[in-house]
Amino acid sequence: MIIPHQDIDPNTLENIIKEFVLREGTDYGMDDVEIAEKIEDVKAQLNQGSAVIVYSELYETVNIMPKSEVTSSSE
Structure with a gap:
């Protein structure tokens, strides 16, 4: 189920994003x-x-x- 990010408390959204970034990491190549x-x-x-x-x-x-x-079944 897709949750509109606008419906999430700003502090909660910040924590979700931070946890995602720390968990997933992202590939920025050689740049720190x-x-x-x-x-x-x-x-x-x-x-x-x-x-x-x-x-x-x-x-x-x-x-x-x-x-x-995201498949349509997730929406």
């Missing part, structure tokens, strides 16, 4: 990128609609995924 910048990148993707927050009822977990990878 601060966590704060990675968090801002994810926020921008959520605002642009290229990434979405998905809640799994089966596993009771939250994840951030590219919108293109």
Whole structure:
């Protein structure tokens, strides 16, 4: 199920994004990128609609995924 990021408390959203960035990491090549910048990148993707927050009822977990990878059954 997709959870609109606008419906999530800002502090909670920040924590979800931070946990995602720390868990998943991101590939910035040889560049050393601060966590704060990675968090801002994810926020921008959520605002642009290229990434979405998905809640799994089966596993009771939250994840951030590219919108293109979310199947219609997740919506």
